[in-house]
Amino acid sequence: xxxxxxxDLKPMTDGIAPITVAEREGRIEKARxxxxxxxxxxIYLEGGxxxxxxxxxxxxxxxxxxxxIIPAVGEIxxxxxxxxxxxxxxxxxxxxxVRTWQxxxxxxxxxxxxxxxxxxxxxxxGMEQQVRFFLYDGIRAAAPDARYISADCVTVGCRAVKSPxxxxxxxxxxxxxxAAYKKAISMLAEGMSQDDCRANAAAAHRALxxxxxxxxxFGAATAFPHGSREPQKLTEGDVVLMDGGCTIEGYxxxxxxxxxxxxxxxxQRDIWELEKRAQAAGFAAARIGxxxxxxxxxARKVITDAGFGPDYExxxxxxxxxxxxxxxxxxxxxxxxxxxxxxxxxxxxTNEPMxxxxxxxxxxxxxxxxxxxxxxxxxxxxxxxxxxxxx
Numbered sequence: 001x002x003x004x005x006x007x008d009l010k011p012m013t014d015g016i017a018p019i020t021v022a023e024r025e026g027r028i029e030k031a032r033x034x035x036x037x038x039x040x041x042x043i044y045l046e047g048g049x050x051x052x053x054x055x056x057x058x059x060x061x062x063x064x065x066x067x068x069i070i071p072a073v074g075e076i077x078x079x080x081x082x083x084x085x086x087x088x089x090x091x092x093x094x095x096x097x098v099r100t101w102q103x104x105x106x107x108x109x110x111x112x113x114x115x116x117x118x119x120x121x122x123x124x125x126g127m128e129q130q131v132r133f134f135l136y137d138g139i140r141a142a143a144p145d146a147r148y149i150s151a152d153c154v155t156v157g158c159r160a161v162k163s164p165x166x167x168x169x170x171x172x173x174x175x176x177x178x179a180a181y182k183k184a185i186s187m188l189a190e191g192m193s194q195d196d197c198r199a200n201a202a203a204a205h206r207a208l209x210x211x212x213x214x215x216x217x218f219g220a221a222t223a224f225p226h227g228s229r230e231p232q233k234l235t236e237g238d239v240v241l242m243d244g245g246c247t248i249e250g251y252x253x254x255x256x257x258x259x260x261x262x263x264x265x266x267x268q269r270d271i272w273e274l275e276k277r278a279q280a281a282g283f284a285a286a287r288i289g290x291x292x293x294x295x296x297x298x299a300r301k302v303i304t305d306a307g308f309g310p311d312y313e314x315x316x317x318x319x320x321x322x323x324x325x326x327x328x329x330x331x332x333x334x335x336x337x338x339x340x341x342x343x344x345x346x347x348x349x350t351n352e353p354m355x356x357x358x359x360x361x362x363x364x365x366x367x368x369x370x371x372x373x374x375x376x377x378x379x380x381x382x383x384x385x386x387x388x389x390x391x
Contacts, residue, residue: 009183011209012176018249019056019165021093027054027158028070028094034154035072041123042071042115043151046135049327050128050155052250056093065107065135068095071118079110108135108142115143126151156332160324161346166251167370170326170348173253174368174379177212177245178390180204181257184214184242185389188261192234194218197242205246212246212253222258223362225319225354236262239361245329252329254350255380256366257389264386268363271355272386275363278302278353279382282321282335286351286369286376289342295335296321299353308355315357322350325368347371348379 031054035043045051046067047059055076059066066080066088076095080088085100092098099110115121122145127136129152140148162170184201194216201214221228222241234240238261245253258275260268278299285298299321303309309316322335325348333341335349352366368379381391 006183006203006207009179009204009207011207012172012179013209013248016172016248017165017168019169021056023163023165024054024056024094028076030158031070031154032072034157035070035126038126038153039124040072040126040149040151040154041120041146042069042118043126043128043154044069044111044131044135044139045128045155046131048128048130049250049331050130050159053155053159053327054094057088057091058250059088059091061132065101065111067107067111067135069111069114069118071114071120074118077114077118079107079114081107106138106142108138111139112143115146121145123147124149126154128155152332159326159331160333160341161344162326162348162370163346166326167346167348169249169251170253170368170370171379173210173212173246173248173251174255176205176208176210176248177214177253177255178380179208180212180246181214181242181244181255182390185257185259188234188240190234190236190261194232197234201242201244210246210248212244214242214244217241218261220359220361223314223356223358223360225356225362225364234261237265238262239268239363241362241364243364243366250327252325252327253379254325254329254366254368256352256364257383258363258365258386259389260386268361269386271357271361271363274303274306275353275355275365276382278317278355279351279365279367282351282353283369283376283378286343286371288344288371288373288375292333292335292339292341292343292349293337295343295349295351296337296353299351303353303355316355317353318356319354321353322369324349343371345371345373 077097082100183204197216205212217227218232219238243256282299285294320336324331348370354364356362
């Protein structure tokens with residue numbers, strides 16, 4: 001089949017239900033309840049996933065402040081450069097209070113004004129975790145009577161538990177990435193470069209209606225969790241480690257597969273089967289009310305009981321077993337030792353307990369999980385066998 005032939009793939013984006021205005025308003029109301037519980041008077045958001053989550057506003061970052069302030073009492077308000085006001089207003093779906101600043105003026109004074117107008121000038125202000133320091137520093141100088149803390153108890157408290165609509169969007173993203181994987185794997189050929197494979201995966205995602213991609217590592221480079229900088233060409237007998245995803249309405253998929261290009265050796269097959277058992281143990285430990293760290297502990301025990309590690313030592317599992325996923329591909333909660341946050345319905349995370357053996361190869365199987373009222377459920381079914389990466 002020619003490398004450019006993707007005519008057998010059709011878009012899988014019909015019938016997608018986006019996040020409604022009513023759901024975003026409900027998120028803001030939940031944020032206000034959490035603020036009251038924590039004694040926080042307002043939270044500050046700049047461009048990024050939390051701004052998108054609460055307001056539906058997609059806005060890039062620059063040195064010029066564009067931000068939202070959600071108060072515990074009163075309406076949401078925005079700050080932006082005057083020359084951006086018209087563009088901001090045409091994008092607003094929640095609230096209409098916009099405070100602007102000219103290029104020679106201070107945006108920090110606008111934030112201070114909003115805090116004063118909402119009765120929060122001397123209160124406790126939560127800063128979203130991705131807010132850049134120079135913005136925090138400028139706000140702190142303009143509103144010195146306020147006190148500042150992390151807004152995680154509000155933002156993570158809202159975002160860590162996904163709604164049915166969010167889970168449906170993530171499921172669609174996962175389904176698209178599975179289809180892209182199947183296409184890209186079917187096109188593997190000896191001598192292909194990583195760039196060849198990546199181009200095929202990106203083209204497959206586009207043909208399926210989404211922007212996304214898959215990274216490829218071959219042979220000994222698969223032992224590096226995020227790959228080697230050295231260029232590689234695919235040869236017979238190589239382990240092929242693939243990691244990728246796409247986004248639908250901003251929500252991510254994240255899937256990894258490890259296969260053998262050719263006939264597996266006994267060593268490759270044994271490590272692959274060990275990885276599969278570790279992933280299954282992590283899934284079995286993901287019970288409602290169990291701490292997030294239990295997922296990591298269960299998966300890691302399978303690997304260490306087989307003689308690898310211990311802890312993060314290599315050969316073995318050199319990183320946490322999983323991370324939260326949603327509007328960010330990596331977000332709280334992490335499946336890692338020390339995280340005692342209890343698993344709850346609506347939480348979504350990856351399950352990917354890699355086995356890295358430097359100088360030989362690495363095996364990682366990654367599928368995402370969401371917690372239902374009945375316990376954990378896979379977004380994508382794990383690999384049935386080393387020869388069959390997908391059901």
